[in-house]
Amino acid sequence: MTQDIQDPRAGFRLITPVRVRYAEADMQGIVFNANYLAFADVGVTEYFRALVGATGNEDSLGKFVELFGGDNWVRHAEVEFLAPAKADDLIDVCLRITRFGRTSYSAIAHIVKDDKLLNIVKLTYVWFDPATETVTPVAQSFVDAVMEFEIIAPDRAIPAE
Numbered sequence: 001m002t003q004d005i006q007d008p009r010a011g012f013r014l015i016t017p018v019r020v021r022y023a024e025a026d027m028q029g030i031v032f033n034a035n036y037l038a039f040a041d042v043g044v045t046e047y048f049r050a051l052v053g054a055t056g057n058e059d060s061l062g063k064f065v066e067l068f069g070g071d072n073w074v075r076h077a078e079v080e081f082l083a084p085a086k087a088d089d090l091i092d093v094c095l096r097i098t099r100f101g102r103t104s105y106s107a108i109a110h111i112v113k114d115d116k117l118l119n120i121v122k123l124t125y126v127w128f129d130p131a132t133e134t135v136t137p138v139a140q141s142f143v144d145a146v147m148e149f150e151i152i153a154p155d156r157a158i159p160a161e
Contacts, residue, residue, distance in 0.1 A: 008110045008117035011152045012094035016046040025087035036079050040109040040121040043095035047107075054149050065130055068142040072125035075104060080120040089113050097146050101157040103127055103135050105146075 009015055024035045052063050065071050085091050092112045099106040104126045111119040127138040147153055 008112045008115070009092065009094050012096050012110065013149060013151045014043065014047045014050055014095045016043055016093045016095075018042055018091050018093055020085050020087055020089045020091060022087050029087045031085040031087075031089075033079070033081065036081075036111060036119045036121055037077055039091070039093050039111055040077075040095070040123060043093035043109045044107065044123070046093075047095045047097075051145055051149055055145055068139045068145070069129075070127050070136060070139050070142070071130050072105075072127055074123060075126045076122075076124040078122045080122075081118075082120070083113075083116060083118045085111065085113055085118050091118065096150055096152065097154050098152075099155040099157060100138055100143055100146075102137050105138055105154070 018039055020031055024031055024038075026032050048064050049060075052058075052060060052067060055067060057063050057067060090113070092110075094110040094112060095107060097105055097107045104124055107123045107125070109119075109121040109123070110117055111121065126135050127142075128134060129136045
């Protein structure tokens, strides 16, 4: 069980507001559980957009593969449900990368309404070469950009070179 978090936005540089749409809620007006993964994906998309922009390049997701020489697939996802969001709520998706391995990295998203933590989404991605669709080591240029971008430095499962 998650401990009470005083400020669920603390430590997150990327915070994206999202308005819950009617279609994302069930008949009781509560967000359907699978949509929390979609909200986290919005956070990942905006994180990558901000990361590309922070490198001094045009703020375009199309530059991601060009800049970092690879892309990523979701390997694992889990959601901890603490409280529901409802149709028309304005929520914040807070996302940061927490850990790098050799061929993977992990991220965490806090889904927050007002000052209340609603959900915690944990994601693990594997890095791959888009030309061959094979898993490869996470690009050092990506690791360097994330380390420069983050407020809290991600853990390293392998020593930095």
